[in-house]
Amino acid sequence: MPISSKGFARTSLALIIVGLIALVGIVGTAIWLVERTQGHFEAVVEARETRQAAVDLRNLLQDAQSGQRGYLLTLDEAYLEPYGAAIGAIDAAYERVEGVLAPYPQTEQSVRGLRADIDAKLTELAETIALARQGNVAAAIDIVRTDAGETTMGRIRSMLDTVIDVGDMRIYDGVVEQRGAATALRVVALIGALVIIAVIGGAVLLVLRYTRELDMATDAVEILNRDLEDRVAERTVDLMRANEEVQRFAYIVTHDLRAPLVNIMGFTSELDAALDPVNALVDQYPEDSDDPIVVAARQTATEDLPEAIGFIRSSTRKMDGLINAILKISREGRRELKAERIDLQALVESAVAAVHHQIDESGGEARIDLPAPPIFTDRLALEQILGNILDNAIKYRHPDRPIHIDVDGRQESNGRIVISIRDNGRGIPGEDHDRVFELFRRSGNPDVPGEGIGLAHVRIMARNLGGDITLQSNPDHGTTFIVTIAPDLRVIARHKA
């Protein structure tokens, strides 16, 4: 099924939109997934920080407790070093834990408990160490033996362990989710890529198919064009052949008509001559003879026969004139046309110059405006065409107007040369526009002498030159004859050959 250009535009637009949607989907999903990854990452970082803070605090507390125990056992000041260091860092560590847990209001209670426990523990540690320094190690050990400190420490430891566990869990969840997001991204990218590949593939196929169809259509148009040109050339040749055929026919007919005409005229003369002896015989009878035979014979010999012979003669003469006119035209048609390069401007100027005198006499003027494409045609035929038309413009001028003649030329897009000759003469009535080109037909008042063969002749010549002649006329403004001729008669001659 051929693709219409509208269908092609619609389908390509749809493909582009589908591709765009896929692309937007991929990009949107990717951005969303990256955002989410970022979120997960931050959550993991935060969880790790929480966990780290809890671990640090627990370690510090354990360090402090170990230092206290070691001192109480040995009373060696060296054991108080880690204790001192831990005590100094615990506040900061606690604040970190408090800070990382601040966003979780549900932990507020536990954090407050943690603070109390830490304070209690630190107080117990400081108290025992102070007692030991004063030498009252037993009292310090008693305090330790109450297990209150240990219990507090156990609560602290379990609280911090919970925080650490929760942190671990959150890290694990974050990693799992991260992996899921990566998988989702991969799947979305894959689907999007498939869609885009499908769209591009479809578009490429469509473009290829459309281009191929365009090529095929162009080829078809070219072939049609060539065929058309060939057909036009063929028809032109056919027309010219038909034209020639008619002229040959006319030529033969006129010749064959001439032969009997010679007889009619010849024997009419013989009859005429034969009247002399008859007249002589009739004259032998007296003029006032009453014999009806003599009267009738005299009537016949002196009036009837000469009258009949006269009519036969005038009719044959007229017929001879007509035959000669046809012969003239057919002879023109049989003339071998000789294509030569013609300077149209010069040819028209010389044709106009031939009637210049009459134009000047009437006070009018002639204007020539012609293109100068190279034309190859028969000079004589073209001269006769123009001469005939210009002669008509003079012969059938309007009595009240100075003669104005415009000769314009142009070349049509198909190469034909069009020459229009406009006069301001008396014009031709509409019903006679075709008639004037017919043999022996004339238009209007026959006050101007003519045989009625000029335009018939012109039309035959124009057709012989691969063209034609038409006219436009308005009795008020005059007549325009439009002569078209083929620009190159040699081409037509080649086609004919």
Next chain:
Amino acid sequence: MAIDPRPVTIIMVEDDEGHARLIEKNIRRAGVNNEIIPFTSGNGALTYLFGEDGSGEVSAHRHLLILLDLNLPDTTGVAILEKVKANQHTKRTPVVVLTTTDDEREIQRCYDLGANVYITKPVDYDGFANAIRQLGLFFSVMQVPETA
């Protein structure tokens, strides 16, 4: 002509009997009394000129003058002219082409083939009669060779 022991015979090939009659009348009016043998078809004339065998020996030692119309019903005058001028027995026989055809090419062709005179029949009778009479006068003075 009367003094010539072998008077010239005029062969007239003309399919139109009216024309043939008018030509004969006018030749006689010019005072030519030679025998005129009319043929209305090309084949009749060819048989007379070249015999049944077509060799042309029958024309040997004849004194002939041919008046030829080009438009004939069975063959063309040009074909007859060609044969006459190609045959060794008739090639010196003068041929006068008398026809209605006034086509340049036809005239040239006839002269090329060896026609001695080409005359177009004028349509007006006076011109026609005059031309024939002139032709008759021309016949009375022209020398016709004996055919070989």
